[in-house]
Amino acid sequence: MIDPSLLTAGTQLYLRPIWFAESPVGLDGQTARMGGGLIWFQGYEVTARSGGVIQRHRVSVAEFDDWCAHLIAPLAERVAQLVRNIGAIRPPVALKDRMIRFDVPQVMGILNMTPDSFSDGGKNLGDPQAAADAGFAMAAAGAAIIDVGGESTRPRADKVWEGDEIARVVPVIERLAASGVPVSIDTRKAAVMEAALAAGAGLVNDVSALAHDPRSVEVVARAACPVVLMHSPSCGDDPHEGGVYQDALLDVYDALEGRIAACEAAGIARDRIIVDPGLGFGKSLADNLAIMNRLALFQGLGVPVLLGASRKRMIGALSNEAPADARLGGSLALAVRGVEQGAQMLRVHDVRESVQAVHIWRGLRDAALMAG
Template sequence: MEYFRPIAMTDAARPAGAFVLAGGWCWFDRVEVLSRAARGRLIPASKVPPAVLHRLTAPRPAFAGLTLDRPRLMGILNVTPDSFSDGGRFLAPEAAQAQAEAMAGGAEIIDVGGESTRPGALEVPQDAEIARTVPVIRALRAGGLTMPISIDTRKSGVAAAALEAGATIVNDVSAFDFDPLLGPLVARTGVPVVLMHAQGVPASMQDDPRYDDVLLDVYDALAQRLARAEALGIGRDRIVLDPGIGFGKTLAHNLALLRGLSLFHALGCPLLLGTSRKRFIGSIGRAEAPETRAPGSIATALAGVAQGVQITRVHDVAETRQALRLWQSLNTDHLEGEA
């Protein structure tokens, strides 16, 4: 089997005949052909099989009402006592609402999570997860927040309660592997969903993660999960895919995925990247405390945007938005944040 990774570019000197990547801000005129049996080779984009080229170039439909012709930010709102970066800070609905309002100036989606998925974290009972997230979502809606809210959960009961409270997106780090009832719930309710790749569960995923070829293995796994979601009746126009940086991956695995991110556009769905404050950033950037990893987090966010990633999940919303405004003013013909 061959895989096709577009060489994403943003340079203003765009050659005639170059293709727009996923209807966004990047273009490409070359593609790296990858396989498990041979070294990669470059070919002209015009030589890519038509079905693959269509998936690489087709504009992505709006997600939760947001057009994806420009980078979008998802702000992280952890209402947990034990998240690796900000556990306990936003447990109270009042604190969570204040944080959401602060992020709303730069983010387009607020992602509310009540179960830590840091390496080594144990499963949280469903009732406890509901008790953490639902009051916060209700308070955000009662306070006048109208932007999309995603519920970061693996559990159908939590998702159902959150959607009833006002959430509009499901973000499942297990891509429907953990709870077999979550996929049918998403199909039945018609809400958009983020499907993320993870090897193992948080409690043990970093014990000894192994891949034959991490980039191709994660691609194949996401393709399988995408097909399963479609079989449930969930259209690609409602699905965003996430390669799951840090979820059952070593530092070397994470870097390989980041270098090859543009490959995942060949799946034909929008992409989400979540690297914010993760351990590998601290290891490379020599920043032991998670809250000191904003510069490294921004560096990886911009690396993703440079490969056409449509949604970036971050803790440091204002700082990342500032960086995006500068990046986009240098690399595209309009300023980030313009209508």
Template sequence: MTTYYRPLVQSGPRPSHALPLCGGPLWFTEVEALRRDAAARILPASDLPEDWSRRLCRPRPALAGLSLDRPRLMGILNVTPDSFSDGGVFNAPEAARAHGKAMAGAGADLIDIGGESTRPGAAEVPVDDEIQRTAPVIEALRDLGLPISIDTRKASVARAAIRAGAGLINDVSGFTHDPALGPLAAASALPVCVMHMRGTPGDMHLDPVYDNVLLDTYDELAARIDAVEAEGIPRARILADPGIGFAKTAGHNLQILQRLSLFHGLGCPLLLGASRKRFIGTIGAASEAGARAPGSIAVALAGVAQGVQMLRVHDVAETAQALRLWLAVRDGAARDGAGPEGTGRA
């Protein structure tokens, strides 16, 4: 029976015997040993097997030109008529460009453009429609100087996006929907985001059942990362996303978020995409998606405290401000300039 090791992440002055989390400023001296057939145990980090120690401690290389020595913000730009949070608001090219520019100015490090809603129950969008929605917007935003990712499950859409200037492929299906997308990503030499999801957006919400949602999600995401790596995409170019809200109930989401640091064991940087999702509205008593910024930020900062390297968010300015304060409290000092590195970006 497999044993999994979750680092109990700490911040502040690092003891000499502590291990660095992903080579960054956070650290751990203990781990939680998890098994399917036994109760969790707390062990000293010195008891870690060598392979787990290596995966948990080694620095994560830059991704899409962004160093990962501090948390990065991926701003969400939906160019769809039916996304759960902002459908129809930015699907005109002029509105999309204006919003992308505003997010860049507010602190986004990367902009994620999607032309197909993946909300629960969503129908698949024809390839030509998805290309027409996304490629012109990517081309219009490429002069902002930020990396742009294409949020798609389809090779044809990704190919058009790459021609338009996209620098990362973000596939909610974990590269299972279109067999041609993995080879395309490998040939392009672009980084990718591999997300955990069961089923499709159309049916993923219909009674999702897990034996152990945390460990099942970890194993299934690890298997997808292995498969993508076997297609020629090195782990150094893979961003891992546990898929909060995808084929998961509110209870499932909370169990994963509570022990999110386990996923550092995948050996990839982690992306957390919980912004404005339904469980935040349910728990936070915010029925309207646009009113869920405070709850979204609370979840985002909980993820950052567990070492998440990238946050996918709708509310960039608000999250950037919260992140600047979180980092200032963690470090005991504010950095020069508006942003953590004096650039105005968080």
């Protein structure tokens, strides 16, 4: 148990929603709502970190105000902000003339224009129309956004010259955008961002959280477009390097909180920021499992959370080394687990199956809420 009266100003505090409720009906004063969505919960897990010591304590929503009353002012202010962040409605983001809402989970379809992606590299490389057709199919299957990338970010992948990357992605983006399909560009390079946005992309998805290329923050701020800030332990050529953590969950949270602050300071509006904890990037199986099991912690950042678990190595590690193209079951299990903890967007290879899983989850939630 954490005694709030003993916590000092140097303590870092985190809140994770726990004890999820099927419905808030009949539980007045005992539940809180997550992100303006379809999830209610009845308690908080409070984590306190100070001097390398980590403590956790669980408090019900009904008793939480009394617990907070014993905190010193700076910590009380921190906790109050976290509570506001967890409960705040996630405003929709605009991708050109399309609005993407986060009151229900959305699906982002992965379209790789690379020869060496771990999952589907080379499938559409060199054929922009075939790639666009694949994107159209994903949109028809229910993907809210098609995420186009021209450089593999698997471990030790070869770095791609920005001119080659632009040549790979722009013809595909132009075709998709011309038909009204919302498109994001998956890149770490400012020049590629500029070319993709000019071609019709409406969102930047950067595995380095805009830290790899010094110009990228300026490009996104000037474009006033939404951005996904993903955690990776390195902003160098290999985003998987490093990955040494005291506590992977808290360290990733701190890093994303810092990147949000840096982007806001550079002129990127908070309501255009989405975060991704970067599952599999410089993280061990134990790290990935910890992040998945406590994913709701990231709701304390107060921005939409994107989960990219599709076909990840952890699925193979837990299922007799299943190859990437045989990880659909594991991908869906992680997707549903993420949605249950508040993930507002899923980045996936298997769009039709993922959309169906989200629809079933939504049906179950609606039925539970109506039944009370």
